[in-house]
Amino acid sequence: MYEAGGHKCENDCIYIKHYSALQLRQIARVDPIKSPISRALFGYTNPMQNPRKNTKRMDLVKIEGLSLQALIGVYEFERHAKQRVIVDLVMHTDFSKAGATDDVTYTIDYGKVAERLGELADKCEFKLLEALGAQMSDMIFKEFAPEKIELTLSKPDIIDNADNVAITLIRERKS
Structure with missing residues (x-):
């Protein structure tokens, strides 16, 4: 069981269709490393450290x-x-x-x-x-x-x- 910002998640699943984009971002920021929402929304474990940000185009x-x-x-x-x-x-x-x-x-x-x-x-x-x-x-x-x-x-x-x-x-x- 995972809990963040008063929202519960079992087995790394959460029903995100019931939340607004703002609510999802707030939930993901509570614990960006562990949050399954971070993984679902951003494709990586920490949205504050986006590995694609600041990459040089070649x-x-x-x-x-x-x-x-x-x-x-x-x-x-x-x-x-x-x-x-x-x-x-x-x-x-x-x-x-x-x-x-x-x-x-x-x-x-x-x-x-x-x-x-x-x-x-x-x-x-x-x-x-x-x-x-x-x-x-x-x-x-x-x-x-x-x-x-x-x-x-x-x-x-x-x-x-x-x-x-x-x-x-x-x-x-x-x-």
Whole structure:
């Protein structure tokens, strides 16, 4: 038997249809941890500590298989001509306002991101994919401000008996 605010409940059951919403909230607040009304109304044991409150919304903007040309490589034979570099990018952001307003200014414009990645790859010379990835990562955070990125750079044509060679950078925005 459970009793709260003068209301009795047996076997964790209570007939809530006889109470107003205000009465139910008052009953639940008497003992929010044990109250079956709290569990029924809020789906958790303590309505004062809602685990869903203050959670950050995280949506994803993806660019997959973006083919770029870059002068990149450690070995001499790699430094004579540009090579194909494939970019896969995941940008974590909140685009709920963009979804509500249908306005691109409230999200990350993936077309502009792809354009800037292409410009960076075309103009720079690097020995390592890691260095190119670091430059791309810095540019993405400065110009597009995502919360987090996952950036994979691949050189699929560099090793004859391998399908692909790749690195992945995972970075979060500094607070």
